[in-house]
Amino acid sequence: MSAFFIRLLLIAAVSSWSVSSMGTIRSIPHPSKPVKTTTDNRPAPEVPPIPVQNDPQTTTDASPAADEAEPSPGKKKRTVEKRRHKKRVRRCYTGASPRQRRTIRRWQRVPRIRKPKYREGFRDLVIHSVNLGERIRVFPFLPNGELDPAVMDQIENALRDKHTAASHPIHPRLVKLIYRLADHFKARQINIISGFRETREKNEGYHGKGRAVDIVIPGVSIAALARKARQLGRVGVGLYPNSGFVHLDVRTGPSYFWIDRSGPGKRSCLRRVLTKTAAKWDRRWRPRHDEPKRHKNRKGKLRGALPAPTVVVENQTIAEEQSDLNSIPEHGL
Numbered sequence: 239m240s241a242f243f244i245r246l247l248l249i250a251a252v253s254s255w256s257v258s259s260m261g262t263i264r265s266i267p268h269p270s271k272p273v274k275t276t277t278d279n280r281p282a283p284e285v286p287p288i289p290v291q292n293d294p295q296t297t298t299d300a301s302p303a304a305d306e307a308e309p310s311p312g313k314k315k316r317t318v319e320k321r322r323h324k325k326r327v328r329r330c331y332t333g334a335s336p337r338q339r340r341t342i343r344r345w346q347r348v349p350r351i352r353k354p355k356y357r358e359g360f361r362d363l364v365i366h367s368v369n370l371g372e373r374i375r376v377f378p379f380l381p382n383g384e385l386d387p388a389v390m391d392q393i394e395n396a397l398r399d400k401h402t403a404a405s406h407p408i409h410p411r412l413v414k415l416i417y418r419l420a421d422h423f424k425a426r427q428i429n430i431i432s433g434f435r436e437t438r439e440k441n442e443g444y445h446g447k448g449r450a451v452d453i454v455i456p457g458v459s460i461a462a463l464a465r466k467a468r469q470l471g472r473v474g475v476g477l478y479p480n481s482g483f484v485h486l487d488v489r490t491g492p493s494y495f496w497i498d499r500s501g502p503g504k505r506s507c508l509r510r511v512l513t514k515t516a517a518k519w520d521r522r523w524r525p526r527h528d529e530p531k532r533h534k535n536r537k538g539k540l541r542g543a544l545p546a547p548t549v550v551v552e553n554q555t556i557a558e559e560q561s562d563l564n565s566i567p568e569h570g571l
Contacts, residue, residue: 330507332499334480342482348456349427356542357381359532363417364427365393369400373427378417379530381544385410397433397451404436406448411488414528415470419455421530422466429454431483444474450487452478460484468495468515471523476508493520 334342345368354361358381366373374396376389393413398405420428431452435445444450455463464477464484474494476485480501493516500507533541 330500330505332480332501332507334482334501338480338482338502345429345431345454345482346456351426353426354424356533356540358542358544359534359540360530360542361421361533363420365396365416365430366427367396367400367430367433369431370396370398372396378413383529383532385413394434394448397430397448399434399436400432402436404434406434406436406446408434409447409449409488411528412449412451412486414530415467415473415486415488416451416453417530418470418528419453419463419466423455423458423463425455425458427456429456444487444489449489450474450485452483452485454483468493468512469519471519471527492516 349366351364354364356362357377360377360379360383362375362377364373364375374392376386376392378385378389378393380386390408390410390413394405394408397408416428419425431454432445433451434448435443437443437446453463454460460477460479460483464475467473467475467484467486472489472491472493474485474487474489476495477497478485478499479497480499494510495512495516496508496510498506498508535541
């Protein structure tokens with residue numbers, strides 16, 4: 239009996255040892271993914287490998303990141319230019335004070351003056367210099383279609399410098415273009431914000447040469463005025479929304495259009511626009527387009543046509559001579 243029990247105990251001991259040894263067997267970790275186990279047979283959290291300086295794989299992976307962190311010289315230059323442009327834009331004052339807004343509304347107010355009159359098909363022109371407080375009404379063109387020299391002297395005086403009262407001859411084509419704009423919009427008056435400007439600098443500009451004006455047509459938006467002025471060809475047209483006027487100058491070269499949103503007396507914010515449109519209207523321009531058009535009434539006659547002058551022949555008019563001939567009987571001839 240004792241031998242039998244001893245055998246049973248040995249078998250039980252061997253079986254318990256085998257079960258305990260099987261529970262403690264660990265799984266072989268993958269060489270690229272090490273796994274650690276705890277005493278309760280649960281895998282421990284993974285720890286990222288620490289890069290080694292001498293590891294070639296780590297250095298090759300880190301090199302692209304280093305290249306992205308350091309931009310190229312061209313990219314650095316563009317970034318610096320963008321920052322400088324932003325600084326320039328910030329310095330530019332793009333607004334109008336309440337006082338300037340009231341002034342713009344006053345410029346746009348249509349004056350209570352009579353409608354334009356006509357003479358030999360040409361209308362009259364009312365020019366109001368807002369800074370000088372002067373208004374003139376003239377017929378720029380003679381019956382033959384040429385500019386009147388006496389009227390040109392009056393326009394020159396109306397466009398003189400407001401500070402020094404100095405005047406300069408106005409370019410004839412500039413007067414023709416002002417007339418065309420007034421005729422197109424049927425304006426009763428042209429407000430001149432600035433005409434001739436006397437300057438001591440070598441680069442006088444178009445104002446210093448009598449080839450430019452800053453104008454406003456009462457009742458016409460400055461955007462519509464600038465749009466029409468751009469179609470004249472061989473001109474410079476600047477739109478000043480916050481200052482409230484349109485710059486117009488005559489040029490021998492190509493046209494140049496721009497927008498300047500700076501307020502009066504502030505730093506310029508000039509930006510060129512519509513380069514293709516300028517080239518298109520320059521190609522279409524011809525010198526004959528600057529000449530004024532004669533207006534006719536419904537009967538096809540010139541508006542404001544002057545009566546035919548009577549010719550005196552030996553102190554007797556042609557009409558009186560014709561009446562005398564009609565009174566003579568036929569047999570008396």
